[in-house]
Amino acid sequence: MSGSRSGARVAAVSLVVLVLAALAVAGCGSSAGASSSGGSGAAPALTGSTLSGGTFDLATAKGKPTVVNFFASWCGPCNREAPEVVAFAKAHPDVQVIGVATNDKPFDSQSFANKYGITYPVVMDLDGSIGNAWGVTGIPTTFFIDRNGTVQSSIVGASTQAQFQLRLSSIQ
Numbered sequence: 001m002s003g004s005r006s007g008a009r010v011a012a013v014s015l016v017v018l019v020l021a022a023l024a025v026a027g028c029g030s031s032a033g034a035s036s037s038g039g040s041g042a043a044p045a046l047t048g049s050t051l052s053g054g055t056f057d058l059a060t061a062k063g064k065p066t067v068v069n070f071f072a073s074w075c076g077p078c079n080r081e082a083p084e085v086v087a088f089a090k091a092h093p094d095v096q097v098i099g100v101a102t103n104d105k106p107f108d109s110q111s112f113a114n115k116y117g118i119t120y121p122v123v124m125d126l127d128g129s130i131g132n133a134w135g136v137t138g139i140p141t142t143f144f145i146d147r148n149g150t151v152q153s154s155i156v157g158a159s160t161q162a163q164f165q166l167r168l169s170s171i172q
Contacts, residue, residue, distance in 0.1 A: 043145045044133045048123040056121045061096040065171045066145040072104040073112035077158035078140045082116040088164040102131045146171040
């Protein structure tokens with residue numbers, strides 16, 4: 001009998017480990033470029049304190065193409081994607097790029113911004129409420145918003161500058 005109990009315990013522990021690993025991967029959004037191309041209407045509100053100590057309101061970006069990138073310093077795929085977002089932002093000064101540091105500590109977000117040379121505004125989303133309002137289910141997630149403030153597409157998972165460029169053509 002103890003052999004079957006031991007086997008059942010091993011199976012139960014294995015199942016728990018598998019479920020926790022799946023949740024960790026999904027929570028960080030490491031779906032590597034999985035994407036959604038459909039628009040979802042008007043962009044939700046996005047206001048908050050920035051890493052630089054100011055405030056940001058997405059409404060001020062209306063009239064220009066906008067890219068909103070949700071990330072966290074502790075997210076591996078976000079770290080792989082960050083140089084791509086920075087290069088995209090530098091290549092497109094006519095596009096408003098905004099970072100949203102989700103469920104992250106300000107010190108860690110600032111270190112992340114310094115490490116990758118982020119110069120665009122980074123809004124702090126300490127409790128994930130902004131991400132929830134936007135329907136973010138994993139990070140990184142990037143939204144592409146046209147000049148009228150309408151979300152035209154999004155990408156869930158780490159992406160490249162080339163993928164951002166493709167999406168940009170749909171909002172210009």
